[in-house]
Amino acid sequence: MEPLSNRKKVLEQKPMNFWERMYLPAVLKGMGVTIKHFFRKKATVSYPEVARPYSKNYRGLHSLKRDEEGRERCTACGLCALSCPAEAITMISAERKKGEEHLYREEKYAAVYEINMLRCIFCGLCEEACPKEAIYLDGPHVPADYLRKDFIYGKDKLVEERFDLHSLR
Amino acid sequence: MADNEKLKVSIDGIQVEVAPGTTILNAARQIGGDIVPPAMCYYSKLQGSGGKCRTCLVKVSKGSEKDPRPMPKLVASCRTTVMDGMEVQNITSNEVLEARKGVVEMLLINHPLDCPICDQAGECHLQDLGFEHGAAATRYEFERRTFERIDIGDKIQLHMTRCILCYRCVFVADQLTDKRVHGVLGRGDAAEISTYIEKAIDNNFSGNVIDVCPVGALTDKTFRFKNRVWFTKPVDAHRDCPDCAGKVTLWYKGEEVLRVTARKDQYGEVEAFICNTCRFDKKQTSDWVIEGPRKVAHTSVISANHYETLKPLPVVKENPKLQEANKYQFERSVRL
Numbered sequence: 001m002e003p004l005s006n007r008k009k010v011l012e013q014k015p016m017n018f019w020e021r022m023y024l025p026a027v028l029k030g031m032g033v034t035i036k037h038f039f040r041k042k043a044t045v046s047y048p049e050v051a052r053p054y055s056k057n058y059r060g061l062h063s064l065k066r067d068e069e070g071r072e073r074c075t076a077c078g079l080c081a082l083s084c085p086a087e088a089i090t091m092i093s094a095e096r097k098k099g100e101e102h103l104y105r106e107e108k109y110a111a112v113y114e115i116n117m118l119r120c121i122f123c124g125l126c127e128e129a130c131p132k133e134a135i136y137l138d139g140p141h142v143p144a145d146y147l148r149k150d151f152i153y154g155k156d157k158l159v160e161e162r163f164d165l166h167s168l169r
Numbered sequence: 170m171a172d173n174e175k176l177k178v179s180i181d182g183i184q185v186e187v188a189p190g191t192t193i194l195n196a197a198r199q200i201g202g203d204i205v206p207p208a209m210c211y212y213s214k215l216q217g218s219g220g221k222c223r224t225c226l227v228k229v230s231k232g233s234e235k236d237p238r239p240m241p242k243l244v245a246s247c248r249t250t251v252m253d254g255m256e257v258q259n260i261t262s263n264e265v266l267e268a269r270k271g272v273v274e275m276l277l278i279n280h281p282l283d284c285p286i287c288d289q290a291g292e293c294h295l296q297d298l299g300f301e302h303g304a305a306a307t308r309y310e311f312e313r314r315t316f317e318r319i320d321i322g323d324k325i326q327l328h329m330t331r332c333i334l335c336y337r338c339v340f341v342a343d344q345l346t347d348k349r350v351h352g353v354l355g356r357g358d359a360a361e362i363s364t365y366i367e368k369a370i371d372n373n374f375s376g377n378v379i380d381v382c383p384v385g386a387l388t389d390k391t392f393r394f395k396n397r398v399w400f401t402k403p404v405d406a407h408r409d410c411p412d413c414a415g416k417v418t419l420w421y422k423g424e425e426v427l428r429v430t431a432r433k434d435q436y437g438e439v440e441a442f443i444c445n446t447c448r449f450d451k452k453q454t455s456d457w458v459i460e461g462p463r464k465v466a467h468t469s470v471i472s473a474n475h476y477e478t479l480k481p482l483p484v485v486k487e488n489p490k491l492q493e494a495n496k497y498q499f500e501r502s503v504r505l
Contacts, residue, residue, distance in 0.1 A: 077285030078397035082473055093394045108286045108394050131285050148498045 054140065059122045061139030062115055064159045067105055072159060073134035076110035080126035080135055088119035089126060105132075113158060117142045117151040176253040180204055180227075181261045193246035193257055194225055198436070204259050205436075207269075207298055209276070209383050210335035211247035213438055218340050219247035222333065223272045224298060228265050231256035243268055266302070273303035279314045280384070281330045289385030291398035291470045294437055295333065316361060322371065324390055324449050325379060329361050332386035338362060338378035345442060346372035362386065373412060376448040380431050380439050391449055392420075392428040399470045401427055406457035412444040418463055419454075426452045435466075 019025055045052060054060065065073050076093035094111035096104045103109075120142075126135050145151060175186040180197050181204045187196045195213070197205045206227055211219030219225075225247045229240040234254030243265060246257070259265055277299060284290040316329035339352050339362070353360050378387045401420040408415045420428040429448050431439035451457065465472040492499075 075285045076394075077290070078400060079285070082397075082399055082470070093396070095394050106283075106286055149500060 051140075059124045059127075059137040060141050061117075062120075062126070062135055062137050062153075062158055063139055064110075064113065064155065065134050065136060066160060066162065068165050069102070070162045071101075071103060071105040072109060073105050073132045074110045074113065075106040075108050075132055075134075076113070077131065079129040079131060083125040083129035084120075085123060085125065086119045086121050088116045088121075090114050090116075110155070113155050115153050115158065117153055118148060176251050176255075178251045178253075178255045178257065180257045181259050187251060189250075191251055192219075193227055193229075193244075193249050193251055193255075194219075196251050197246065197257075197259065206246050206259055207294075207302070208247055208436070209294055209298065209333060210337060212337050212340070212381055213436075214442070215337060215340040215344060215381070218335075218337055220245050222276065222335055224269060224276070224302075226265060226268050226272065228258040228262040229255060230258050230262075269302045270304060273299055274307065276333050277303065277307060278309050279330070280333065281313060283331075287328075287331065287385035288388045288393060288398070289331075289382075292437075293385060294383035314358070322390075324376060324445065326388045326390040326393055327362065328386050328388070331384050332362055333384055334360055334362070335383055337381040337383070338387055341378050341381050341442075342372075342375070345374040345377060373444045373446065374442060376445045377431070377439070377442045379448075380433070380442075383437070389428055389430075389448075391452075395427050396422050399473055402475065403463035403465065403471065405432065405460040405463050407460065408447065408451065408457050410444060410447055413447060414441040414443070415447060416441055417443055417447055417457075419457060419459075424454070426454060432463075 067073050076091050078091065078093075081087075081089040081091060090112070091110045091114070092112040093108050096107055096109055122137060124137050127137055142151070174189070176189055176191075178185055178187060178193070178196050180193070180200060183200050183204065185196055185200050187199060191199075194206055194208060194211060206225040208219070208225045209222035211222075211225060223245060225245055226243040227246040228243055229249070231237050232240055232255065233252030237254075246259075276295065280295065284293070284296065287293070290296065314330070319327055319329065321327045334353065336353065342352065353362055355361055376389075379389050382388075398420075401422050404419045404421055406417055406419050408417075416432060417429050418432050419426045420430065429443075429451065431441060431443045433439055465475070
């Protein structure tokens with residue numbers, strides 16, 4: 001049949017010569033490639049004893065930030081949950097009581113803040129939506145677990161540790 | 170001129186015939202669409218409202234058929250009545266857009282911009298106005314005004330810092346309730362909405378000040394910090410109320426009614442004022458006859474993440490076999 005285009009390439013297959021028919025040189029050449037890799041630097045690391053550094057813009061586990069006085073920045077405005085394409089974030093807000101000024105930055109705070117890590121796609125839109133710079137995806141990746149309910153991360157896992165600003169300098 | 174004669178007006182080049190005595194704003198609303206000037210203080214259901222916020226400024230490029238001279242300054246369209254043959258420019262005039270931008274900046278001078286905390290966020294007219302007409306940054310460098318917090322009862326929360334002094338709530342108090350107990354004290358920069366000697370508002374229609382407030386200065390205390398507006402689902406409902414029309418919007422979260430408001434039209438004005446019993450005391454689904462989900466404009470944030478079904482389809486919730494199988498998955502020791 002007439003070809004539709006002129007791009008067809010006809011392959012010529014010559015009969016193999018003696019050395020090629022013996023296969024041994026080809027086998028040795030292949031082994032050589034394999035053995036060469038024994039003496040090279042390993043491409044893998046033995047996780048979890050050794051962990052690779054994450055790239056600078058890696059988006060991992062979320063953390064809820066504190067301000068310079070150690071108060072939670074989140075005011076439960078709901079913009080992260082609104083922007084979330086996977087609908088992974090839920091929250092319940094509460095009003096700050098008298099005497100809690102050292103705990104929460106603003107009048108309103110998130111009493112419950114949960115992220116379903118199975119739903120989350122780590123797109124970082126919550127980070128972009130946050131008007132209070134309260135949420136950042138700066139953690140490592142989500143560790144494995146057995147039950148689905150354990151992937152719903154509450155404030156105990158999300159809120160970052162209190163830190164002393166002066167000791168950082 | 171006979172009284173029943175219609176006047177011809179053109180707004181942004183669109184012709185409309187209106188009855189004498191109509192304001193430019195209402196003539197524009199008869200046309201509808203983008204050419205309607207925004208209004209922060211004018212409220213068609215409240216007599217005498219308007220003329221305070223200046224966001225509805227328009228340019229009259231031709232006064233009337235008899236006197237075709239343009240008006241010397243921009244005029245407030247909510248207060249200026251139309252003349253025969255009048256030509257009005259709103260969005261086609263750069264002067265108007267520039268002036269409106271200035272007005273928005275002026276309104277935002279003392280506004281605290283605490284939208285992440287404010288319960289009005291999502292249905293706030295000042296937010297919409299700022300988004301559409303305002304500049305991204307402020308040039309104001311001084312302290313914003315603050316007020317001592319005044320408690321005006323357990324149903325309504327007053328945030329004086331957010332107030333833009335539109336006087337709508339004062340007109341509600343004047344026209345809907347018989348014993349007016351709150352008004353504007355002070356003048357100019359020092360003016361503030363307050364109740365006289367901090368007297369609690371207890372009239373049965375006082376709750377309507379929440380609905381007419383274009384910003385978050387007067388909000389529902391029973392809804393305070395309960396949820397964000399865009400996570401709740403508006404559902405139209407009615408009930409046989411002896412005091413008011415009883416036509417309301419219920420704002421659901423799950424199966425719980427978080428808030429009851431009057432139904433608002435496209436200009437954010439209520440269709441009928443509702444009484445405090447409906448607004449604050451009837452928060453059970455059994456109190457109401459449900460009419461169906463409320464239509465929300467797709468441009469509104471309230472339409473985000475919304476599904477059209479009234480109730481989500483029960484999957485695991487009503488199937489004992491699935492419930493048993495997923496027991497460990499649903500079990501959660503504490504809500505954190």
